[in-house]
Amino acid sequence: MLTLSDVTAGYGGGNVLQGVDLHCEAGTVTCIVGPNGAGKSTVLRVISGLLRCRTGTVEMAGTRTDNLPPEQVLALGVTQVPQSQALFPGMTVRENVLLGGYLIRRNRKLLASRYDAIRERIPIVAERAGDPAGNLSGGQRRMVEIARCLMLDPKLLLLDEPSLGLDPRSLAGVAALIQSLNQAGTTMLLVEQNVRLGLGLATHGVVMEGGKVRLTGTAAEVRDHPEMASLYLGGSAPTPAN
Ligand SMILES: Nc1ncnc2c1ncn2[C@@H]1O[C@H](COP(=O)(O)OP(=O)(O)OP(=O)(O)O)[C@@H](O)[C@H]1O
Structure with missing residues (x-):
């Protein structure tokens, strides 16, 4: 579904990504892990078209996307849940979710049926529809951010640090939502x-370091790889999720 081939990209003089190859099959959840500054978020920016790659290619379901502006990448079905707080706090939950359907705003029937399906799937959207998004807890906000991205029925959902700033209970809710979306067929790439948590949720894992991919495999292969301890975790291998 998604293939990055030999991608280099950066922000100023140097390249942050230095020849990244990455592949995600339809129906999988791929998790990119790696130390701070490894280039994980930069990979997502390149895929969503927010940052142009300098060399290499990005292909989504057979279409080259590396030369397309972000709105065209979005129209091809790639949506991103950003890392930082992305909701408009003064707008209601319903209004925030409906904003995600901006590209289909003229098709009112489709807009309504997508919104109804999301309300069924993510109860907080129904329960707090009329409340300002600013009144929600961190975990509830993350759910609504994901809900908003679902309005375009994405082929590929990109999630940048879905666990960031969440307490364990909220984390469990967001993790369950990610798993249920995958069971329903949504392909995801998360950082x-x-x-x-990430490798526990994922089917496949990618380890990045210094702008390069160091390891790839199934999530279990990556988690149990002997290099993981020294490469990333300061000497102790990760244990399976509880
Ligand atoms: N907008 C930007 N302008 C300039 N440099 C940037 C920008 N965004 C990121 N960088 C730099 O690019 C490098 C990779 O950043 P990136 O955010 O992709 O890393 P990451 O692996 O996602 O790590 P983190 O978890 O810390 O965000 C870092 O050195 C960072 O300082």
Whole structure:
């Protein structure tokens, strides 16, 4: 579904990504882990078209996307849940979710049926529809951010650090939502600092370091790889999620 081939990209003089190859099959959840500054978020920016790659290619379901502006990448079905707080706090939950359907705003029937399906799937959207998003807890906000991205029925959902700033209970809710979306067929690529959580949720893992991919495999292969301890975790291998 998604293939990055030999991608280099950066922000100023130097390259942050230095020849990244990455592949995600339809129906999988791929988690990118790696130390701070490894280039994980930069990979997501390149895929969503927010940052142009300098060399290499990005292909989504057979279409080259590396030369497309972000709105065209979005129209091809790639949506991103950003790392930082992305909701408009003064707008209601319903309004925030509906904003995600901006590209289909003229098709009112489709907009309504997508919104109804999301309300069924993510109860907080129904329960707090009329409340300002600013009144929600961190975990509830993350759910609504994901809900908003679902309005375009994405082929590929990108999530940048879905666990960031969440307490354990909220984390469990967001993790369950990610798993249920995958069971329903959504392909996902996520970046996670929380290695245990990320690889626990994922079917496949990618370890990045210094702008390069160091390891790839199934999530279990990556988690149990002997290099993981020395490469990333300061000497102790991650244990399976509880
Ligand atoms: N907008 C930007 N302008 C300039 N440099 C940037 C920008 N965003 C990121 N960088 C730099 O690019 C490098 C990789 O950043 P990136 O955010 O991709 O890393 P990361 O692996 O996601 O780590 P983190 O978890 O810390 O975000 C870092 O050295 C960072 O300082």
